Amino acid sequence: MGSCTEVSDARVFSSVSLRTACFCCANLNSGLSCSFNLHQSTARSSYPGDSERTLMVNGFSQQRLPVGLIYIHHGLPRHYEARADAAKPFERADVNFDPDPLLHAAEKFAERTSADAVAKSAFEGSVSFSSSTAMAKSKFEYVRNFETDDTCLRNCYIVVRLDGRNFHRFAEQHNFVKPNDDRALGLMTRSARSVMEELEDIVIAYGQSDEYSFVFKRSSNWFKRRASKLMTHVASQFSSAYVFYWKDYFGEEQLLLYPPGFDGRVVLYPSNRNLRDYLSWRQADCHINNLYNTVFWNLVQKGGLTTSEAEEKLKGTLAADKNEILFSEFNINYNNEPLIYKKGTVLIWDKVNETTTKHVKLPNEDSEKEVTVTRTRNIITAHHCDFIGDEFWEEHPNILEDDCC
Ligand SMILES: Nc1nc2c(ncn2[C@@H]2O[C@H](COP(=O)(O)OP(=O)(O)O)[C@@H](O)[C@H]2O)c(=O)[nH]1
Ligand SMILES: [Mg+2]
Structure with missing residues (x-):
């Protein structure tokens, strides 16, 4: 035949x-x-x-x-x-x-x-x-x-970035503290952890304000690298976790009034430099927004300016001007502001040694013996540090894969 x-x-x-x-x-x-x-x-x-x-x-x-x-x-x-x-x-x-x-x-x-x-x-x-x-x-x-083929190009890092839908309104309606609400930031990171725990191959995630970026390792073959599958899994897992863990962060005093949503996008980065520049861009954005918001809300809440007056005052100012306003008018040294506000949150996998004590019954003996067992476990750790410079990447050499692939 x-x-x-x-x-x-x-x-x-x-x-x-x-x-x-x-x-x-x-x-x-x-x-x-x-x-x-x-x-x-x-x-x-x-x-x-x-x-x-x-x-x-x-x-x-x-x-x-x-x-x-x-x-x-x-x-x-x-x-x-x-x-x-x-x-x-x-x-x-x-x-x-x-x-x-x-x-x-x-x-x-x-x-x-x-x-x-x-x-x-x-x-x-x-x-x-x-x-x-x-x-x-x-x-x-x-x-x-x-159906269209949306397979992500091989050898590229796949970044899925989520952003809260209309969170300006959502924050207002849920009485978020201005400019930074620790409960809201905590909930975002809890939801991001859930994404990393449930979905394979995410090597690093970075979040600030109402957004989170998830980076899949460049050799990932999860869901055959289909962009829509990756993005929708991340978005739905994140959204459901956000609702699921709401009470853990906002308690009974602030009920969730309506279902929040998150948009998602997929971006591919072919080199380690590109990926680092992407993450640096998001972290720089966090810093710029936070500096502006910190001065803005101090001018309004402590300085007694209306929001339009504060906006007018900050028009055309540089970072140094904003630092100066904070220091001279409100005695705030921006450098001393919490790192989580200035740098955002990085989630990575870390190996930790876990030691437990077990009671083992030895053969031919009546009594039990205590033995300590050490196991290595992968856990997700949160960091609020700079990663625009090299130090973070040198300390965590396993996040990036070799560029020669
Ligand atoms: N008060 C407060 N608002 C926040 C916080 N985090 C995010 N937001 C709001 O969420 C918005 C996020 O920006 P963006 O995505 O551009 O706006 P969106 O289109 O309304 O989601 C910010 O402008 C704030 O209004 C927070 O911790 N506190
Ligand atoms: Mg948004």
Whole structure:
């Protein structure tokens, strides 16, 4: 029966409504395609159910399946082989369907498209596929082909960044402390931990304000690197954790008034430098916003300015000016502000040694003995430090993978 080439995406469709055996093949590489319809009345069926079966062979984009000649052989029950080899004699004994009309149509098609040479030679092997009941799909199955491929480029870090939807309003309605609410920041980080615990391959996460970035290791093959899967898993896990742990941070005094949402995006970074620059960008953003917000709310809350007056006062000021306002008017040294506000929160995996005491009963002895057992465990640790410089990365050399991949 010749050699067999497995085509993983060959599909067999079953239909009870159509009385047509339909063979479709496509050669997407050459742009040629054809389909043959063979009325059931001309088909010799040796397999119960064939009279109600529509067969389609499609998705051959990776194969050099030409326009042309498809033979359907009936091998083992529920197993078919499709061959397109005009030179080989057709084995009638195995045939499900009378091939003549099919051959005729194929030749006609080949003539019309001047592709008979391709038709006769290109497809050297056979295509085997199964039509077991489990595999038989409805005639609607073809709609899967409308799905777009969103596989993330290999060798790149995959970053999923989430951002709270309309959190300006959400913060107002839930009485967040201005400019930084420790409860809200804690809840964001608790939710991010949940994402890291549940989803594989996240090597580092960074959060500030209402956003969190999650970095999948560059060699990750989680969910076949499909962007939409990665992003939606992160977003949904984060959102549900945010709601689930709300009470742990806001207690009974501040109820969750409506379901919060988070948007997500996927960005790929091909080099360690690019990834570090991405994270540095987010941390610089945290610092710029926090400095502005700290001065702004001091001017309003302690300085008695209206929000528009404070806004006006800060227009065009540089970081040094803001530091000066804080120091001279409110006796605040920005350097002494909490690191979590200035730097945000980094989550990474750390190895820790855990020592436990066990009571072991020794053989031939009545008494138990105490033994200490030390195990290494991976835990998520939170850091509020600078990672724009090299120090953090030197201290944690396992986060980044080699650039030469
Ligand atoms: N009061 C307060 N507001 C916060 C805090 N964290 C985030 N927010 C609010 O969330 C907003 C987040 O910014 P952005 O995503 O650009 O705005 P959004 O489109 O309204 O979500 C900030 O502008 C604040 O209004 C916090 O700790 N305290
Ligand atoms: Mg937001």
